[in-house]
Amino acid sequence: MADRKTISYQDIRDEVVARIQNRRWPQGTVLPTELELAAEFGCARATVNRALRELAERGIVDRKRKSGTRVALSPTKQAKLEIAVVRQTVEEMNAAYRYSLVSRDLMACPPWLQAKIGLTDPGQVLHLCCMHFADDRPFQFEERWINVQAVPHVIEADFLSVGPNEWLLAEVPFSDAEVAFSAVPASASLSEFLAVPTGTPLFQMERTTWFRSEPVTFVRMTFHQGYQMRTRY
Amino acid sequence: MADRKTISYQDIRDEVVARIQNRRWPQGTVLPTELELAAEFGCARATVNRALRELAERGIVDRKRKSGTRVALSPTKQAKLEIAVVRQTVEEMNAAYRYSLVSRDLMACPPWLQAKIGLTDPGQVLHLCCMHFADDRPFQFEERWINVQAVPHVIEADFLSVGPNEWLLAEVPFSDAEVAFSAVPASASLSEFLAVPTGTPLFQMERTTWFRSEPVTFVRMTFHQGYQMRTRY
């Protein structure tokens, strides 16, 4: 350690990671207590605490009261996926974004959807189909159902110029969501919208969204052939 | 707010989220300063700081020195994906896990791989193919290349009973990785290993791993038909 004036929590965090990678503290090892580490590094316990808390969040160590901090055994690593709005994703590729509404109809909530999102009252849903283009080439086909009861004035939105994703984000900020990724074959309609042969493997993302425990929307986003979702961790 | 003895950072965090969802603080709004919030909630600034820092990590607010804290405009939401070892994934489905080594050969690093993982010296790589089963049904096909230079004694491992993933995790703990998810058609060999017709859409995950900036391994994991990766956020 450099003999700087003050030790930062990042110094401690990095040093702990180094010792784990060095095998000085192999997997399963119980680390010294916060007090001991604070003494070793010559800093306050709060500083050690912050460093170790961050490592615990990353899944690198496990912490328990009384038993202490130990190096994690099965490193269930956590990847942070940044899920942005389609427009942003397209623009980050330096491509021109274009949005187009395909269809919009109000309907009774179908039973499968009712079960899927856990809706008790069989109310109405707004059913939307949209296309997103990058440089005028198909990028994503979006099929969405919105729970009218949860967002009543969705009926007044025409979704001609603004996509439902962005509209909802402004309307229902910071909701909870559950996502599922999978590979699906292009159906007849998907093959037309995304300009690929029927049966082509396509990357799909499904998402159900709740606002204060009330289901708001379910969306199925199917990407163009060859799309990859990437992240670092 | 309940008139409890002390205000926790979670109280503040939840209250701030509530005010954002209430539209009391619409998107783009500049929040009161930490000092002002501390005064309002009757707590120390550090407590407010921790609450707001957590919200900033979640992407709900943006913080900048001098300009202050404001409600995020484009909520690039972050999903935390827990990427576990295959065995763990299978066992969490209450299925019996079985592993099988398909092939193992030492070879010169092919140029495409050299370019992909950013390897400067054209050294040797260990090329492995493995199968993972859940209740004796194909679950995942794994094709992997390991940089021998980075992990020399990988040559002594036979990978007959322990898969390369678990071996590497014990060997090279907590490395950095880059992952990409996509949908691919089943190739001739994939169709045999995963028992599906050729061309079937399959979910695939590719991962490159570095340990202290040195490339360690590149792996391509292809899942059985219909596999879904799920998460909440």
Add this chain to the structure above:
DNA sequence: CAGTGGTCTAGACCACCCT
């Protein structure tokens, strides 16, 4: 019961960056 992490406080200094 006692040890460990979890959290809060009151105060301080610093670094960044907008005006």
Add this chain to the structure above:
DNA sequence: GGGTGGTCTAGACCACTGC
């Protein structure tokens, strides 16, 4: 230049949990 968040300190009390 000055205001804001970023961080550290020294001390305190609390909550959980293994012994």
